Amino acid sequence: VDPTLDLVAEINKLKKEKNAVILAHYYQESEIQDIADYIGDSLGLSQQAAETDADIIVFAGVHFMAETAKMLSPSKKVLLPDLKAGCSLADSCPAPVFRKFKEKYPDHKVVSYINCTAELKTLTDVCCTSTNAKHIIDSFPPEQKLIFAPDVNLGRWLVKETGRDMVLWNGSCMVHEIFSHEKITKLRIKHPDAAFIAHPECEAHILDIADHVGSTSSLLRFTRESDYQEFIVATEPGIIHQMVKESPDKVFIPAPPNNACACNECPHMKRNTMEKLYLCMKHELPEIHLPEWVIEQGVASIDRMLEISA
Ligand code: 13P
Numbered sequence: 001v002d003p004t005l006d007l008v009a010e011i012n013k014l015k016k017e018k019n020a021v022i023l024a025h026y027y028q029e030s031e032i033q034d035i036a037d038y039i040g041d042s043l044g045l046s047q048q049a050a051e052t053d054a055d056i057i058v059f060a061g062v063h064f065m066a067e068t069a070k071m072l073s074p075s076k077k078v079l080l081p082d083l084k085a086g087c088s089l090a091d092s093c094p095a096p097v098f099r100k101f102k103e104k105y106p107d108h109k110v111v112s113y114i115n116c117t118a119e120l121k122t123l124t125d126v127c128c129t130s131t132n133a134k135h136i137i138d139s140f141p142p143e144q145k146l147i148f149a150p151d152v153n154l155g156r157w158l159v160k161e162t163g164r165d166m167v168l169w170n171g172s173c174m175v176h177e178i179f180s181h182e183k184i185t186k187l188r189i190k191h192p193d194a195a196f197i198a199h200p201e202c203e204a205h206i207l208d209i210a211d212h213v214g215s216t217s218s219l220l221r222f223t224r225e226s227d228y229q230e231f232i233v234a235t236e237p238g239i240i241h242q243m244v245k246e247s248p249d250k251v252f253i254p255a256p257p258n259n260a261c262a263c264n265e266c267p268h269m270k271r272n273t274m275e276k277l278y279l280c281m282k283h284e285l286p287e288i289h290l291p292e293w294v295i296e297q298g299v300a301s302i303d304r305m306l307e308i309s310a
């Protein structure tokens with residue numbers, strides 16, 4: 001790409017010309033969030049993908065999110081700036097292995113976190129996101145036995161919050177499982193008036209010490225609405241861009257990871273760049289394609305989630 005090109009202007013031009021909509025997750029780099037038509041959490045993004053009138057959905061997020069958009073709007077062209085933008089959580093639950101696991105529990109229904117492959121959604125009764133997970137689980141009668149996949153940390157938190165014993169798949173998110181309890185505790189001593197807020201994909205010992213636990217949109221709302229002026233934030237730091245925009249006078253400190261060399265940026269989310277976004281809109285590639293049977297059998301679990309959370 002010509003380095004003198006005004007990418008913001010070019011992307012805006014392509015958006016109009018092609019009747020395209022850019023949907024971006026809060027973990028995207030700031031410039032991508034600023035050019036998006038809609039920024040949100042996984043639930044909001046899937047609701048937008050289901051409702052949009054655009055001809056092309058450009059998904060500034062990761063592969064499972066673009067797949068979900070394709071399942072909800074199969075006649076539309078769905079683009080992802082980098083097809084390698086995957087997800088460690090989705091990868092931790094391969095559908096053929098899960099199918100065997102599920103056979104051991106014939107009287108269980110399956111609730112899957114939306115962070116899973118399209119194929120896993122074909123083995124799922126209802127999807128959920130961090131925003132609606134409690135509500136989705138509570139929608140089953142108490143006697144109904146449940147399997148929850150793929151995030152064991154979110155699963156354990158839900159077992160605690162809903163008081164419901166579920167069979168848990170042992171998957172995890174590479175970003176949220178590396179926060180350091182010790183370093184967070186030291187940071188809290190230095191900042192005694194700060195609220196410690198965490199995403200439920202974090203491990204239990206981190207969630208146990210949090211003042212507020214919730215999805216990205218819930219964390220964002222908490223920073224906007226609570227009286228705290230300072231926050232230690234245990235999730236992917238991309239969301240801090242929106243937190244600062246909404247509360248410019250408040251202070252946000254990213255929670256530290258356990259290894260000094262590690263960082264809590266999601267390497268998958270951060271594969272998308274403004275250049276890749278521009279090229280993908282210009283060439284209408286890479287595009288998401290899914291086998292028809294996957295769309296047909298998988299979409300019911302997302303539709304059911306959207307119905308319950310409407
Ligand atoms: P939410 O934005 O729905 O909280 O999901 C977080 C996440 O890890 C997305 O990959």
Ligand code: SF4
Binds near residue numbers: 090266267
């Ligand atoms: Fe997947 Fe974790 Fe990255 Fe979200 S932050 S896309 S769950 S690896």
